[in-house]
Amino acid sequence: MRRTPSRRLVAAVLLAASVLAPMAAIPATAAPATAAPATGTARHDKAGPTPDGLGPELAARLDRTIEEVREQAGIPGVVVGLWMPGVGSYVRATGVADTATGRPMSAGASVRIGSETKTFTVTALLELVDDGRIGLDDPISDYVRGVPNGHRITLRHLAEMRSGLFPYTSDPDFTHDLLSDPERTFTPRETLAYGFRHPNTFAPGTRFQYCNSNLVLLGLVIEKVSGHRLADFIHERVLDPAHLHHTLFPTGSEFPAPHPHGYTDQTLSGGTADTTYWNPSWAWAAGAMISNLHDLRRWAPIVATGKLLSPETQRQRLKTLPTGFPGTSYGLGIFRTNGWTGHNGSIPGYETVTVYLPSKRATLVIMINTDIQYEGQEPSTLLARAITTVATPDNIYDKDSAISPRA
Structure with missing residues (x-):
């Protein structure tokens, strides 16, 4: 939904990696999400490259880059973590x-992770595949009644x-409600x-369309x-197996x-609202979860390398297909760009990016406390693109995509 709620619900980094929601009436006391002073904390090595910190020149470039994007896009607060073996961390x-x-x-804060929830839901589904309890080519009608064309739509x-x-x-009624x-x-x-x-929009398997209905159905299958x-x-x-002790699936609006x-x-109204305690139940298996920097850092390589899955199931997961957005493909609850x-995530008030670069064993996590777009682009995508332009110029996140999330 950008201006018009229904248009912001897709989204994502490049393809709609968000989960999104429309939002509520603006509280009378809500403050606008304008850029704030750089009053946070930075941790990096001041003397030179070490196993624990980037060299001062690269760290300083990242500092400047993040501040420039934050101020330009009007992002209130930003947390960035970048870990590059052999180079350092930031x-x-x-x-x-x-x-x-x-x-x-604070770098220790928890945030709502929106569509990054999809990586957890699909991992859980794929564990049931490994258990031999379901098959990816089973029709959804075997598990959930009433799905339009459900006999032809598979879990895959x-x-x-x-x-x-x-x-x-x-x-429109959902948006209003x-x-x-x-x-x-x-x-x-x-x-x-x-x-x-509504009628289905195309025959199963013929096109890519970001759709939270898909993940809600997969959640019902898992249950x-x-x-x-x-x-x-x-x-x-x-x-538990991933040792993610600060990640949770809330039952309501609770927020650690x-x-x-x-x-x-x-x-x-189109005005700015404080969404901190809005109920994410509408997003459920598609986007309701909460996490923090520490856990997302652990999760990125786990989901990208398939640590919790069999090698064959992970191969299936990583068979990404074109999305229609340049440089970006989508697999089983995961994208490559x-x-x-x-994956990235966007839910009213929060955006995240959690990605892993296998060629460099690098991990990037971004967490921000707004989803207000800047010139038609997700602010988290602007940050990820700018950060990787500096740190991994051969692998720039979302480099060629012109998509405006939430279409």
């Missing part, structure tokens, strides 16, 4: 977590974003119903086959401290 927190109080952004189509289902986030009451709890079946009232709530299954089979306030213009593998 962690930077700058700007503010709360525009009303000026509280500085859903995970690849090639189902042809109409995205529920593009339904969500924006009118952002604290409302939606059930998975309620959100799907908004999309199922039916496992016999557990999705949040519990992900916790037991994904988060410390966390920054989030700011969006996805509102009925100019060498980087992972």
Whole structure:
């Protein structure tokens, strides 16, 4: 939705890696997401390259680059982590977590990760494939009734974003209902119903279309086959084995401290609102999760290399297909863009990028507390592109894509 809620719900880095939501009425006290002073913390080596820090010249260039993008795009607060074996590491927190109080952004904060949730949901699904309990080419109609053309849409189509289902986030009634009451709890079946009232947009497997309905259906499959709530299954089979102790699947609007306030213009009025405690239930398996820098750093290589999956299942996951956006392809709940593998996320008030570069064993994590676009582009994408232009010029994130997320 950009200006018009339904247009912002796709999104992503290049292809719609967000999960997105429309947003609610702006509280009278909400402060605008204007750029704030660089009052955060920077950690890098001041003397020269070491195993723990980048050299001072590269670190200084990154400092300047991040501040330039933050100020230009009006991002309140930014957290960046970059780890490059043999080169060094860089962690930077700058700007503010709360525009009303000026509280500085913290590298230890938790944020809502939006569509990065998809990497966890699809990993859980693929573990059921490894268990022999489901097959990727099973039709969704075997597990969930009432899906339009469900006998022809497979679990693979859903995970690849090639189902042809109409995205529920593009339904005007959904947008109105969500924006009118952002604290409302939606059930998975309620959100799907908004999309199922529309005809499918194309035949399964013939095109790429970012669609959160796909992931909600996969969440229902996981629950039916496992016999557990999705949040519990992900916790037991994904988060615990990966040692992600600061990542969670919330049941409502709960948000562990410390966390920054989030700011969006996805509102009925078009004004800026504080989304910190908006209920992400509408996004569920497609985008409701919360994490922090430490856990996302661990998760990037795990999901990119398939540590929790069999080699064959990981090969299936990484069979990425064209998206229609230059330089970007999409696999099973994961994308590739100019060498980087992972996902990004956008939910009203927050955006993230978590990607891994196999050729350099490098990890990049970005967390910001706004989803307000700048000149039609996601602010997290602007940061990722600028950072990789400096740090990995042969592998620039989203280098050739002109997509405006949330189309």
